[in-house]
Amino acid sequence: MEKLKCTISYDGTHFFGSQIQPNKRTVQGEIERALQKMHDGKHIRIYASGRTDTGVHAKGQVFHFETYLSIPERNWKRALNSLLPDDIYVHEVKRVAADFHAQFDCVAKEYRYFILQNKEKDVFRRHFTYHYPYVLDLSQMKRACELFQGTHDFTSFCAAGSSVKGSKVRTLYEVRVEQKKDEIMILLRGDGFLYNMVRIIVGVLLDVGNGRLKADDIPVLIAAKDREKVSKTAPANGLFLWDVIYES
Amino acid sequence: MEKLKCTISYDGTHFFGSQIQPNKRTVQGEIERALQKMHDGKHIRIYASGRTDTGVHAKGQVFHFETYLSIPERNWKRALNSLLPDDIYVHEVKRVAADFHAQFDCVAKEYRYFILQNKEKDVFRRHFTYHYPYVLDLSQMKRACELFQGTHDFTSFCAAGSSVKGSKVRTLYEVRVEQKKDEIMILLRGDGFLYNMVRIIVGVLLDVGNGRLKADDIPVLIAAKDREKVSKTAPANGLFLWDVIYES
Numbered sequence: 001m002e003k004l005k006c007t008i009s010y011d012g013t014h015f016f017g018s019q020i021q022p023n024k025r026t027v028q029g030e031i032e033r034a035l036q037k038m039h040d041g042k043h044i045r046i047y048a049s050g051r052t053d054t055g056v057h058a059k060g061q062v063f064h065f066e067t068y069l070s071i072p073e074r075n076w077k078r079a080l081n082s083l084l085p086d087d088i089y090v091h092e093v094k095r096v097a098a099d100f101h102a103q104f105d106c107v108a109k110e111y112r113y114f115i116l117q118n119k120e121k122d123v124f125r126r127h128f129t130y131h132y133p134y135v136l137d138l139s140q141m142k143r144a145c146e147l148f149q150g151t152h153d154f155t156s157f158c159a160a161g162s163s164v165k166g167s168k169v170r171t172l173y174e175v176r177v178e179q180k181k182d183e184i185m186i187l188l189r190g191d192g193f194l195y196n197m198v199r200i201i202v203g204v205l206l207d208v209g210n211g212r213l214k215a216d217d218i219p220v221l222i223a224a225k226d227r228e229k230v231s232k233t234a235p236a237n238g239l240f241l242w243d244v245i246y247e248s
Numbered sequence: 249m250e251k252l253k254c255t256i257s258y259d260g261t262h263f264f265g266s267q268i269q270p271n272k273r274t275v276q277g278e279i280e281r282a283l284q285k286m287h288d289g290k291h292i293r294i295y296a297s298g299r300t301d302t303g304v305h306a307k308g309q310v311f312h313f314e315t316y317l318s319i320p321e322r323n324w325k326r327a328l329n330s331l332l333p334d335d336i337y338v339h340e341v342k343r344v345a346a347d348f349h350a351q352f353d354c355v356a357k358e359y360r361y362f363i364l365q366n367k368e369k370d371v372f373r374r375h376f377t378y379h380y381p382y383v384l385d386l387s388q389m390k391r392a393c394e395l396f397q398g399t400h401d402f403t404s405f406c407a408a409g410s411s412v413k414g415s416k417v418r419t420l421y422e423v424r425v426e427q428k429k430d431e432i433m434i435l436l437r438g439d440g441f442l443y444n445m446v447r448i449i450v451g452v453l454l455d456v457g458n459g460r461l462k463a464d465d466i467p468v469l470i471a472a473k474d475r476e477k478v479s480k481t482a483p484a485n486g487l488f489l490w491d492v493i494y495e496s
C-alpha cells in the first residue's frame with residue numbers, strides 16, 4: 001500500500017460542500033468516484049484537511065488516500081484530472097509517509113475572502129466575490145484586523161451548529177485586508193478555524209468598515225464569548241480556502 | 249409609446265446563445281419574460297445589436313424595445329434587474345428616438361478574446377478564458393494582427409452555415425493582441441462581423457503564434473476567399489462581445 005497526498009482546487013459553486021453526503025454532488029463524492037474507477041470498482045476513501053461549505057471555493061485544498069496501485073506521481077495527476085469534472089483540478093499528487101494525515105498533520109490554513117466594491121453587479125465575478133456596493137472605511141478595517149491577530153477564545157465567532165466540543169482557542173497568525181482595483185481581499189492565516197469562523201469575522205470586519213461597529217469593539221466581542229452579540233455571517237461565494245500548510 | 253435602449257452584460261455559460269429559441273434558455277427569452285411580467289402578460293419583443301452564440305459572453309450588448317409604460321430610466325434599470333436571473337445584468341436604460349434600431353444603427357462593434365497561457369488549468373476562469381497551455385510567439389501574432397486590419401473580403405473567415413447573402417467585405421479598425429500576466433487578450437473592433445468571424449480569426453492567430461502559420465500567410469488566406477484553407481474556430485468560452493458603438 002502507498003499513501004498519496006493531493007493538492008486540488010475547486011469551484012465550489014455547484015457543490016453541496018466538500019464533504020460526502022448521500023444524493024448530493026460533493027467534492028469528496030466526485031473524487032471518490034474517480035478513484036473507484038481507477039481501482040476496479042473498489043471504494044477508496046479520501047481524508048481532507050477539513051470541510052468547506054456549499055459555495056465555498058478552494059485554491060489549495062489537500063487530501064490523502066491509500067492505494068494498492070503503483071503509478072508514477074505524474075501519471076496519477078493526469079489520470080485523476082481526466083476522470084474528474086471540470087470544476088475540480090488536481091495540481092499535485094505526492095507520495096507521503098504511511099503516518100501522514102491531511103487533517104491532523106496540518107499546522108496552519110490560509111483563507112481569503114473577496115469583496116466586490118462596485119455600484120454595478122459583475123455577472124462574471126458573481127460566484128467568486130461578495131458584491132458589497134456600500135462605502136467601506138479601509139483604515140478602520142485594518143485596525144480591526146490587527147485586533148483579531150493572536151491567540152483568543154473565538155467562541156463569539158463560531159456558528160451555533162458547531163460540533164466542536166473542545167477548546168475554542170485558536171491562534172490567528174495573520175489577518176490582513178487589502179484593496180486591488182474594485183476588489184477588497186481579506187486574508188486570514190491561523191492554526192485552526194472553528195465552524196463559519198472566517199465568514200463571521202468577515203461579517204464583523206464589514207460592520208467595522210461601514211461604521212456599524214468600531215475597531216475597538218473587537219476585544220469586547222472576543223471577551224463576550226457570545227455568538228449572539230456578533231454580526232451576521234458573510235456569504236459563502238466570496239470565500240476561498242487558499243492554502244493548507246504542513247511541516248515539511 | 250416610448251423606445252428604450254438597454255446596455256447589458258451576461259455570462260453566456262448557461263445560455264443557448266442570445267437569440268430566442270423554443271424550449272432553450274436564451275438571453276432574449278429571459279429578457280422578454282421579464283418585460284412580459286412588467287407589461288401585464290403582454291409579449292414585448294426586443295431587438296439586439298446582433299446575436300451571440302452558446303457560451304459567448306457580453307460585457308456591453310445593446311438591445312431596444314418599445315413600451316407603453318411611462319417609468320423613469322433609473323427605475324427601469326432597477327425593475328429589470330430585480331426580475332432578471334443573476335447571469336444577466338442591466339447597466340443602463342435610456343430613452344431613444346422612435347427611429348433608433350439597435351442592429352441597424354450600430355456603427356462598430358468590439359470583441360475581446362481571452363486566452364489562458366498556463367500549464368495548469370484554472371477552474372475559476374474555465375468559462376471565461378480558452379485554456380491554451382502551449383507556447384505562443386506574441387511578436388508574430390502582433391504582425392498578423394496588423395495584416396488583418398483594414399477593409400477586406402472576409403469570405404475565408406466566415407462559417408459555412410452563415411446566412412449572410414450580401415457582401416462579405418468588412419472593415420477591421422483595430423486588431424490587437426496583448427499579454428497581462430498569464431492571459432493573452434485579442435481585441436477586434438470593426439464595422440461588422442460575419443458569422444464566427446472573430447473565433448475563426450482567433451484560431452488563425454493561434455496558429456501563427458504556435459508556428460503552424462506565418463504572419464505573411466494572412467494576405468494569402470484573405471485572398472483565397474475559401475473557408476476550407478483556414479484554421480479551426482476557437483472555442484466560444486474565451487469570447488466577449490465587449491462594446492457596441494452608435495453615432496452619438
